[in-house]
Amino acid sequence: MHELAITQAMIGLVNEHADKAGAKKVGRINLVVGEMSGFVDRCMQFYFDQMSAGTIMEGAELTFKMVPTTGRCRDCGREFEIAEMDWTCPGCSSNSIQLVGGNELFIESIEVD
Ligand SMILES: [Zn+2]
Numbered sequence: 475m476h477e478l479a480i481t482q483a484m485i486g487l488v489n490e491h492a493d494k495a496g497a498k499k500v501g502r503i504n505l506v507v508g509e510m511s512g513f514v515d516r517c518m519q520f521y522f523d524q525m526s527a528g529t530i531m532e533g534a535e536l537t538f539k540m541v542p543t544t545g546r547c548r549d550c551g552r553e554f555e556i557a558e559m560d561w562t563c564p565g566c567s568s569n570s571i572q573l574v575g576g577n578e579l580f581i582e583s584i585e586v587d
Contacts, residue, residue: 509543
């Protein structure tokens with residue numbers, strides 16, 4: 475129930491944002507999602523629709539900006555997109571790679587009325 479927990483956390487965050495903005499209604503929630511966060515967007519909208527019923531974000535649309543998996547080589551400092559889980563530096567063939575992108579999951583912005 476990964477998505478369920480994420481959705482719960484997200485609704486809490488949106489509530490905070492909306493409170494601060496003095497919003498009466500939330501129309502859209504823009505999320506940034508890393509490819510590696512293991513998160514399935516269709517599930518999220520489904521859970522969100524259920525859990526947001528009766529709140530100011532009922533009926534809000536979720537949008538997702540996908541972030542590719544990105545690594546940085548510890549040996550030569552090169553940053554590159556990791557395709558098909560190939561954790562080898564294209565510059566120096568090192569396997570000492572640090573994950574720098576792809577695990578994100580956060581709210582970029584919300585649109586309110
Ligand atoms: Zn390298």
